[in-house]
């Protein structure tokens with residue numbers, strides 16, 4: 001079987017001020033640094049305002065930092081936006097694109113997400129492309145069709161297992177405390193793997209993350225599911241105390 005190095009990624013969303021955030025990442029970095037040969041990658045995606053400081057604080061530790069979104073262009077007249085070039089310049093090694101909160105709150109389409117992911121790859125960063133069905137789509141029985149459409153149309157051209165990660169995040173599971181059954185996760189992840197096999201050569205090596213109400217108490221069971229190669233974690237990534245038990249499942 002293919003071996004895929006798991007990735008445990010934290011998405012801080014619009015949370016974090018300098019002092020407390022530095023304490024949290026230092027705590028996380030210290031815990032991870034005690035592991036002699038980490039078996040997974042660990043990532044924190046803080047607000048862009050904190051990237052440079054947190055990258056510095058986590059330097060020489062197994063913890064990497066990344067952006068939560070980027071503009072498709074390198075620079076220019078786009079007030080309030082941040083480019084992948086800028087994220088890289090601030091110390092990022094990854095960038096999330098197409099998170100459901102971006103798709104919903106900012107009307108991002110699959111085409112937008114694809115362009116952003118391509119900007120991430122141009123900078124040599126790793127794109128974490130998020131997909132996931134809404135509750136009404138799940139109830140209508142269209143989950144796999146929605147996922148296919150998102151994967152096919154959001155995947156950046158030039159995607160490889162080294163530069164692209166897919167995160168399956170059912171929208172109804174994000175921040176709600178609800179999670180799909182293990183069988184549902186297994187079904188969707190297998191479906192994503194099958195789709196990727198038609199789109200790229202090294203699909204079997206692409207990491208597929210599960211996201212949506214992952215916490216210390218359910219991480220073990222979710223990470224054991226076939227084709228689940230890590231997690232994208234929101235709420236439970238904000239403190240090292242909550243995040244560590246999730247990281248600890250894989251590291």
Ligand code: PEP
Nearest residue numbers: 174175211212213234235
């Ligand atoms: C997320 O937004 O990526 C997420 C998974 O959030 P939570 O873990 O809080 O559900």
